Amino acid sequence: VRARAVAVATGAYGLQGLTPLLKNRVFPVLSNSIVTRPLTDEELQATNFLTHQAITDTRTLRFYYRLLPDRRVQIGSRSAISGAAAHQEHHYRLLVDGLARKFPALKGIRIDHSWWGWVDVSHDMMPRVVQPDPAQSIYYALGYGGNGVSFSAHAGRRMAERVAGLRGPEIELPIYDSALPFPRQGEWTAPFRRLGQSMLYRWYWLRDEIL
Ligand SMILES: Cc1cc2nc3c(=O)[nH]c(=O)nc-3n(C[C@H](O)[C@H](O)[C@H](O)COP(=O)(O)OP(=O)(O)OC[C@H]3O[C@@H](n4cnc5c(N)ncnc54)[C@H](O)[C@@H]3O)c2cc1C
Known part of the structure; x- marks a missing residue:
């Protein structure tokens, strides 16, 4: 070339x-994301989302999340150290549990999408x-x-x-x-x-x- x-x-x-x-x-550095099914009216009210802007908490290993235009919630955080370990269940669970801690009304909600990838720090x-x-x-x-x-x-x-x-x-x-x-x-x-x-x-x- x-x-x-x-x-x-x-x-x-x-x-x-x-x-x-x-x-x-x-x-x-690996990052991980999950996206829920669309929220019902009741769930939306219980979560009290007032914006579609991305939100982050104040942990050093932050969770970042947002309400998507089609009323799904996306939440992400860090993942494994190595690519070979990225598929391990506990990295997925970290996000599912993190979502339930922030929004108890979403405990057990169906997760429709999940993905991970490298970000260049x-x-x-x-x-x-x-x-x-x-x-x-x-x-x-x-x-x-x-x-x-x-x-x-x-x-x-x-x-x-x-x-x-x-x-x-x-x-x-x-x-x-x-x-x-x-x-x-x-x-x-x-x-x-x-x-x-x-x-x-x-x-x-x-x-x-x-x-
Ligand atoms: C799990 C996860 C969730 C994220 N969620 C969000 C979000 O909700 N909102 C948000 O704003 N950002 C999010 N980000 C961050 C966002 O994805 C990145 O900041 C952004 O995509 C970086 O863009 P980029 O074009 O620099 O690199 P990338 O999007 O990584 O694109 C790089 C491209 O280069 C190609 N490539 C690599 N090597 C070669 C090569 N040798 N030759 C040719 N092509 C090559 C790759 O295939 C790829 O297509 C997320 C990232 C991850 C990993």
């Missing part, structure tokens, strides 16, 4: 071997829409940390402008002018990141639920 420019918009997928510019630059939790090396015509829009399709649409537009040699109306911000950072302690820590994540998940759970 011959190309004048390459734009990487692959989310958390396939980044390690794509270009050395991206090796270890994002930390893929950057090491400073900030996205980047940049050409990281002026000597190479490689661009990327990455590191949204699961913060949604609205930002990915915006980032796609900003990146397309850059590939076309245009400067968009964006204000001067580090997210447009700096590359995704390495792990803070240096690249040698990268192989141990999953171990650290596993320990942090346990600590955060203890802090969120017990302490």
Whole structure:
């Protein structure tokens, strides 16, 4: 393939071997979602949803949820550490139980959809829409940390402008002018990141639920 420019918009997928510019630059984290059947009038009243906007709680390992336009409830949270464990029942149960804790009227409600996937978390939790090396015509829009399709649409537009040699109306911000950072302690820590994540998940759970 011959190309004048390459734009990487692959989310958390396939980044390690794509270009050395991206090796270890994002930390893929699994996210999980479930969607209920549409709520009845009584259930809707009992849940007291006043908006379709996304809502999040204040845990470190947050639950985020919203009432969809067709009156279903979607709720999501973190999932397994590794892709191989993502199908395990207890990750699904975490969401079903979390839904019932927030909305007792929805305990036992039928779940119509469930899915999981990787989100691209950057090491400073900030996205980047940049050409990281002026000597190479490689661009990327990455590191949204699961913060949604609205930002990915915006980032796609900003990146397309850059590939076309245009400067968009964006204000001067580090997210447009700096590359995704390495792990803070240096690249040698990268192989141990999953171990650290596993320990942090346990600590955060203890802090969120017990302490
Ligand atoms: C379980 C879950 C629930 C979510 N719920 C919500 C929600 O309710 N609301 C919301 O706003 N956001 C939600 N998000 C976050 C949202 O999905 C992401 O922030 C957004 O999709 C990121 O968009 P993207 O285009 O950067 O990457 P992606 O949507 O991940 O797209 C990347 C694409 O690149 C392709 N690709 C990968 N590698 C290669 C390669 N080597 N060559 C070619 N193509 C490749 C992939 O197949 C994929 O199609 C959720 C995420 C997950 C995982």
